[in-house]
Amino acid sequence: MATHYTKLLIIGSGPAGYSAAIYGARAMMAPIMVQGLQPGGQLTITTDVENYPGFRDVIQGPWLMEEMKAQAEHVGTRIVWDTIVDIDLASGSPFRAVGDSGDEYWGDAVVIATGAQAKWLGVPGEMELGGKGVSACATCDGFFFRGKRVAVIGGGNTAVEEALYLTNHAERVTLIHRRDTLRAERILQQRLFAHPKIAVLWNRSVERFEGDPAGAGLTHLVLRDRVTGRDEDFAVDGAFVAIGHAPSTQLFKGKLELDEGGYIVVEPGTPKTAIPGVFAAGDVMDHTYRQAVTAAGTGCMAALDAERFLSGLSIDLQGHAEAAE
Structure with missing residues (x-):
C-alpha cells in the first residue's frame, strides 16, 4: 500500500477525465488520474464515431480514448489502474481518497469524471448485439x-x-x-x-x-x-x-449534493460543486447532452477552475494545500 500526493486528483477517465488531465498537466499541476472500472468510459464500447470534431472519416471510440490517454500521459499526467472506493470531501483540501488497492490518494483539488452508464433491459441478445443494431x-x-x-x-x-x-x-x-x-x-x-x-x-x-x-x-x-x-x-x-441513464455517483452519496436522477449538482454553467476545490465534469453532471465533445469541454473547464482554486492556496512540496497568507 502506498500514499500518492498531487495538486490535481482526477477520478475516472473518458473524454472529461482525459481533457481535465491534459489541461491540468499543462498548468503544471502534475495530475494523477485514477481510471476506475472502465478506463476510457462509454466510448470504449462505441465502435464508429462520426461526430467528434477534427476527423473527416469515421473513427473508433476505443482508438479515440487511447489517443486522449496517450496525450494526457505525454504532457505529464500519471495514470493509475485503480478504482476509488472511498473519499473524504468533508474535511476540505487536501482531499483523501482510498483505492480498491488500498493505496491512498491525496489531492489539493479533485475532478470527478466517473461518467454515467445507460440503463439496459437485461434481456438475451442485448449485449451480444450491442453496436450491431x-x-x-x-x-x-x-x-x-x-x-x-x-x-x-x-x-x-x-x-x-x-x-x-x-x-x-x-x-x-x-x-x-x-x-x-x-x-x-x-x-x-x-x-x-x-x-x-x-x-x-x-x-x-x-x-x-x-x-x-x-x-x-x-x-x-x-x-x-x-x-x-x-x-x-x-x-x-x-x-x-432509451430507459434512462444512471450516473456513477454511488461513491458520492451523502458527500455531495445529487439531483433526483443521481447526477452531481454543479453551479450553473460551471463544473463547481458546493465544496470548494471539488469539480464534476462530463456525464456525471450532465443529463442533457451526454456527448464526447461536451464531456471534453467540461473537463477542460474543471481543470481551469481547479487551477484558479489552487492559485489561492499555498502548495508545499508534498502537494498539501494551506490557505495563502
Missing part, C-alpha cells in the same frame, strides 16, 4: 440507420426525444412501451403522436433481441403482449434502448 444513443448512432426501420424502447422523455430525433434518419420509427400511457412531458407526446414517421406499440415488452452478431446484426425483436401474454416477432434494422 442495438444502441442506447440515437444521437451517436442514428446516422447509421438512414432509410431503415428502427425501434425505440421506453416511455419517458428520453425515449420520445430519441424517437423524434431518429425521424431525421430512419424511414420508420416505432416506439415500444410496456404500458398504455407515456411518462414523457405532454408537449413531447404531442410532437410524437403528430409525426407521420412514428408509430407506437403499447403494452409490449422486449423479451429478446434476435440476430447474428457475427453477420448482419440485429434482425428482429421478440415482443410480449402484456395484455394477452403472447409473443410476437417484430422486424427492425436497429433498436435503441
Whole structure:
C-alpha cells in the first residue's frame, strides 16, 4: 500500500477525465488520474464515431480514448489502474481518497469524471448485439440507420426525444412501451403522436433481441403482449434502448449534493460543486447532452477552475494545500 500526493486528483477517465488531465498537466499541476472500472468510459464500447470534431472519416471510440490517454500521459499526467472506493470531501483540501488497492490518494483539488452508464433491459441478445443494431444513443448512432426501420424502447422523455430525433434518419420509427400511457412531458407526446414517421406499440415488452452478431446484426425483436401474454416477432434494422441513464455517483452519496436522477449538482454553467476545490465534469453532471465533445469541454473547464482554486492556496512540496497568507 502506498500514499500518492498531487495538486490535481482526477477520478475516472473518458473524454472529461482525459481533457481535465491534459489541461491540468499543462498548468503544471502534475495530475494523477485514477481510471476506475472502465478506463476510457462509454466510448470504449462505441465502435464508429462520426461526430467528434477534427476527423473527416469515421473513427473508433476505443482508438479515440487511447489517443486522449496517450496525450494526457505525454504532457505529464500519471495514470493509475485503480478504482476509488472511498473519499473524504468533508474535511476540505487536501482531499483523501482510498483505492480498491488500498493505496491512498491525496489531492489539493479533485475532478470527478466517473461518467454515467445507460440503463439496459437485461434481456438475451442485448449485449451480444450491442453496436450491431442495438444502441442506447440515437444521437451517436442514428446516422447509421438512414432509410431503415428502427425501434425505440421506453416511455419517458428520453425515449420520445430519441424517437423524434431518429425521424431525421430512419424511414420508420416505432416506439415500444410496456404500458398504455407515456411518462414523457405532454408537449413531447404531442410532437410524437403528430409525426407521420412514428408509430407506437403499447403494452409490449422486449423479451429478446434476435440476430447474428457475427453477420448482419440485429434482425428482429421478440415482443410480449402484456395484455394477452403472447409473443410476437417484430422486424427492425436497429433498436435503441432509451430507459434512462444512471450516473456513477454511488461513491458520492451523502458527500455531495445529487439531483433526483443521481447526477452531481454543479453551479450553473460551471463544473463547481458546493465544496470548494471539488469539480464534476462530463456525464456525471450532465443529463442533457451526454456527448464526447461536451464531456471534453467540461473537463477542460474543471481543470481551469481547479487551477484558479489552487492559485489561492499555498502548495508545499508534498502537494498539501494551506490557505495563502
